[in-house]
Amino acid sequence: MLSSQSGAPGSQEFAVIARGVEKSFGALKVLQGVDLTVGYGKVACILGPSGSGKSTFLRCMNHLERIDKGFLHVGGKLVGYREHAGKLYEMRPNEVARQRADIGMVFQSFNLFPHMTVLQNIIEAPIGVKKLSKAEAIEDARRLLAKVGLTDKADAYPRTLSGGQQQRVAIARALAMRPKLMLFDEPTSALDPELVGEVLTVMRDLAAEGMTMIVVTHELGFAREVGDMVVFMDGGVVVEQGSPSELFTNTKTGRAKAFLSKVL
């Protein structure tokens, strides 16, 4: 069961508060009590070996996965549950949708809508969910396209773009909802090495503007340079966390050491 406390101390000041988050797929317990606190305006980079539950944890934050146990606050709200008269009620799908509208997500495989042009991809949710006027949404979209350096690709279909361009469109699409928090799940892992840079540049700019970001990544250079905190996950728990300089130069746990020695 979920712990009944919901108004955690200072829950408004932090973008994400996770306490003892557990999640199983059948018999496989993927998250075994994850604890994490991320403040607004911070960039948290999550590292860890494959299968350690990084993606699952990220997906829990916008309720693409439902947690079994523990407590997860995102943007000052309990994810997927509504508190009423001392009980937690599971949210209806449209309430979950409203909650997600404030959280942007960027996937490893881009997941652009292939039947829509770049511009249509970006304006779809602002018009359909935020009820922006079409003109307003298009203006926003063009501004975002300029920001990710793809002004001339507004009318192209996703399959005509390179991976790096597609991922930049995906970032623009998420930003169009004006999210308070951006989640990135290995945004550069599906890219050819020479395309990684252009995506990281966009993310770096975003961080510089003060966007709160949680980034699952294998790009240690990015984590070191842009991250305010680095979180090392293994076996479904947070094994170690701290500032990049702390974690990279003064690694405490054996598991994090072993992982870093392999990827460095």
Next chain:
Amino acid sequence: MTQVLNWPASHDVEKMPVVPLKYYGRWIAAAVLLIVIGGLVTSMITNPRFKWEIVAQYLFNEEILSGLLATIWLTLAAMAIGIVLGTGIALMRISENRVLTSIASGYLWLFRGTPLLVQLIFWYNLSALYPQITVGFPFGPSLGSFDANRFITVYVAALLGLGLNEGAYMSEIVRSGLNSVPVGQREAAEALGMSRFRVMARIILPQAMRVIIPPTGNQLIGMLKTTSLVSVIAMQELLYSAQLIYTANFQTIPLLIVASIWYLALTTVLSIGQYFVERHFGKSDRRSDATPQAEVEDPNHSARSA
């Protein structure tokens, strides 16, 4: 076996004329078939027993045309019922509710597992089973009742029979279309805060359409001809109109030709329509606005002589 091949300098392959392979077998087969088809066509035209003058006489006969009209609306209406029902059944089948998936599977099992002809005759004779049809809750209050004999006309029986049967087949087509859309599409849409309805209507279905439309076109063309089955319950569609005429004047073959000409004309129109609809939904696949393909290698700089 790693051996470096050295082209002799005199072998300048690039300058030699190219002799394409000749497919003699294909040409012979084509010629034989043309002769056979030519013979058949001539025999059809010259054999007086085809009675082409009677075909011409009845092609625009009033009863034939009204039968044609009945065939057209029956096809469209049954197909519309089938598509709506099929989409509903498909959504039930992929739902997470066990009861809904079981009901949908049961529907498919029943309507796909019995001959359409039997279903048509069954609906036509429904009034024998239920002389009085009552709408209401099981064991609960009734919302009204009416006389089955008057309600189940040939039209209703034909629509029910064709539509419910088509629903079963369409549900499989719609389901395979929905399954063809990668889960990442749903997740990306949901992550943007779209409602379930919106995700389905704007993201999943339009992509599923590309898989759904070609077989649906086939179903539609199939339905056009399947409507001829309702002649057994005496509904006056195209075939039955032709039958009515030839039982009176014994010109069986010419009237069957008349009906066939109309069926062919309609399928032709539908096939052309299908082409345009498919093209519309395949829009994002055409690379008209794509970046140019890799340039063709300049032959003067080819590395072949290296």
